[in-house]
Amino acid sequence: MADVIKIATRDAYGKALVELGEKNPDILVLDADLAAATKTGGFKKAYPDRFFDTGIAESNMMGVAAGLATTGYTVFASSFAMFSAGRAFEQVRNTIAYPHLNVKIGATHAGISVGEDGASHQCCEDIALMRSIPGMVIINPADDIEAREAVFAAAEHEGPVYMRFGRLAVPRIFDENYKFEIGKAVTLKEGTDVTIIATGLMVNEAIEAAKVLEEEGISVELINMHTIKPLDKAAVVAAAKKTGCIVTAEEHNIIGGLGDAVCDAVCDVYPVPVVKVGVEDTFGKSGPAVDLLHIFGLDAKNIVEKAKTAISKKK
Numbered sequence: 001m002a003d004v005i006k007i008a009t010r011d012a013y014g015k016a017l018v019e020l021g022e023k024n025p026d027i028l029v030l031d032a033d034l035a036a037a038t039k040t041g042g043f044k045k046a047y048p049d050r051f052f053d054t055g056i057a058e059s060n061m062m063g064v065a066a067g068l069a070t071t072g073y074t075v076f077a078s079s080f081a082m083f084s085a086g087r088a089f090e091q092v093r094n095t096i097a098y099p100h101l102n103v104k105i106g107a108t109h110a111g112i113s114v115g116e117d118g119a120s121h122q123c124c125e126d127i128a129l130m131r132s133i134p135g136m137v138i139i140n141p142a143d144d145i146e147a148r149e150a151v152f153a154a155a156e157h158e159g160p161v162y163m164r165f166g167r168l169a170v171p172r173i174f175d176e177n178y179k180f181e182i183g184k185a186v187t188l189k190e191g192t193d194v195t196i197i198a199t200g201l202m203v204n205e206a207i208e209a210a211k212v213l214e215e216e217g218i219s220v221e222l223i224n225m226h227t228i229k230p231l232d233k234a235a236v237v238a239a240a241k242k243t244g245c246i247v248t249a250e251e252h253n254i255i256g257g258l259g260d261a262v263c264d265a266v267c268d269v270y271p272v273p274v275v276k277v278g279v280e281d282t283f284g285k286s287g288p289a290v291d292l293l294h295i296f297g298l299d300a301k302n303i304v305e306k307a308k309t310a311i312s313k314k315k
Helices: 009-023 041-046 058-069 081-087 089-097 112-117 126-131 144-156 202-215 233-243 258-267 289-295 300-312
Strands: 027-031 051-053 074-080 103-108 137-139 161-164 186-189 194-198 220-224 227-229 246-253 274-279
Touching: 009 027, 009 041, 009 103, 009 144, 027 041, 027 058, 041 051, 058 074, 058 081, 058 089, 058 103, 074 081, 081 089, 081 103, 081 126, 081 161, 089 103, 103 144, 112 289, 126 137, 126 161, 126 227, 126 246, 126 258, 137 144, 144 161, 186 202, 194 202, 194 233, 194 300, 202 220, 202 246, 202 300, 220 233, 227 258, 233 246, 233 258, 246 258, 246 300, 258 274, 274 300
Parallel strands: 027 051, 027 074, 074 103, 103 161, 137 161, 194 220, 194 246, 246 274
Antiparallel strands: 137 227, 186 220
16 A cells, blocks of 8 residues: 655645745735744745745734735735734734725634644634625635645635645545535535535544544545635535434534535525534644544544434434
């Protein structure tokens, strides 16, 4: 068996920016003194005249990004998710989203898998914050291939985009022929007993959970929801009708994230039991990333258990 390729989505983000810079002279990249961590350093090296380090001043960076966007540039503003969505929320809302400017936020180091940086940096609230902003697109890629394609799609999209990238290297799921479309979910497996809708690094965990469930005779419909806003509501409702219950899986607080978005999609159209796998309304803690994912139930084992719970709730 070939070795599994593992690459962090933040690495794919950095490489994609360099590719974009070569193709489009109107691409600008801003960073808040974290170019080595966010992987924007590659763009800085290749196109130093189009890279701006704003220092440890994320709120100011968003204002600068907005100003540059008004002159016709497509601007990628990069920092950790905690700072991009949390510290700079007001500037993202008022200076970027309100005037619907062409700023793409590259938010790295999202979720519990930041690891040893601890609770202060483990942002599990960013999706909820960005979902509350009108017109904001939210993309959470599952692997490096999807992350690369998401960056290209974000550059083509007219308006603000929030892209969520991880620090932890994750298994490659897709191949070079993968086609990404904003707002269009990807069905990875068809089934009839339970639907699992996952996003980000939890997609790989969902794939492993589906294998276990199917070995036990449970048929799984598996969906990769890479775009959380706009959500592919048609795919969610179709899956609800097909299987009668849903499990959502995300490396994010169970409040305000993918799980809530899925609940919103089905409650008025085709109500079914929805069981959420995510951070259970708590802060993180410092520790090795993989260990923390297990501690917080962000793994295949918990998805399997929640899938059985969801099935038991069907009428």
